[in-house]
Amino acid sequence: MTTVQNKLFEMQDEGYLKFNSKLIPNISPDTMIGVRTPELRKFAKEAAKMPECAEFLETLPHEYYDENNLHGFIIEQIKDYDEVVAALNRFLPYVDNWATCDLISPKCFKKHIPELSEQIKIWLDSGKTYTIRFAVNMLIKYFLDDNFAEWQPRRLAEINTDEYYIKMVIAWYFATALAKQYDAVIEYFSESISNGQHRLDEWTHNKALQKAIESYRISDETKSYLRTLKIRG
Numbered sequence: 001m002t003t004v005q006n007k008l009f010e011m012q013d014e015g016y017l018k019f020n021s022k023l024i025p026n027i028s029p030d031t032m033i034g035v036r037t038p039e040l041r042k043f044a045k046e047a048a049k050m051p052e053c054a055e056f057l058e059t060l061p062h063e064y065y066d067e068n069n070l071h072g073f074i075i076e077q078i079k080d081y082d083e084v085v086a087a088l089n090r091f092l093p094y095v096d097n098w099a100t101c102d103l104i105s106p107k108c109f110k111k112h113i114p115e116l117s118e119q120i121k122i123w124l125d126s127g128k129t130y131t132i133r134f135a136v137n138m139l140i141k142y143f144l145d146d147n148f149a150e151w152q153p154r155r156l157a158e159i160n161t162d163e164y165y166i167k168m169v170i171a172w173y174f175a176t177a178l179a180k181q182y183d184a185v186i187e188y189f190s191e192s193i194s195n196g197q198h199r200l201d202e203w204t205h206n207k208a209l210q211k212a213i214e215s216y217r218i219s220d221e222t223k224s225y226l227r228t229l230k231i232r233g
Helices: 005-009 014-023 037-047 053-058 065-075 080-095 098-103 109-113 113-124 129-142 151-157 164-180 200-212 220-227
Strands: none
Touching: 005 014, 005 037, 005 065, 053 065, 080 109, 080 113, 080 129, 080 200, 098 129, 098 164, 098 220, 109 113, 109 129, 109 151, 113 129, 113 151, 129 151, 129 164, 151 164, 164 200, 200 220
């Protein structure tokens, strides 16, 4: 067992392990140690200074889910944008679940929006489930306010996939966009393209509307209209 793994097992919470394993059904509980996220974030600051850190970041894939989360939290602390992207490009192909993917949010991105915009296009073309999901998460976090551009929803609407974890995050993107960029994205629900085919697949279309209707950021009047846009089988 490695030094990092020993440290993680010292922080193990078996109750949390049982709870968390139910939330991430696509990975085996045998690969989960059960370290609570606040403890893991705290340890990441220590781990980043350990002599073993560089080797840990290069040794992929990791054995445990908690190691993957730790890896993501260490990447978050890197201050140089190019180093962060390089680290993510090594790591993201090994991410195997939605929780690890959604936990990662590098702090330096907010100072590099133009470069991030171009990198997101590359990640969206990766063909890898959690790399694509990460890219969409970054669009939600950084590009639905002042940095919004019309290519973003258009590009997501073009993604053709049966992957649940991609479809769900795209639905979240459009639900959030209906709250923040309503005039720019309502056409994705109110207009069809050809032969009655909708801009989004039926599941994503309806899930995005559901989440938007549940949002406190959207008026009751708008919610009433959104209900009329549901695709009914």
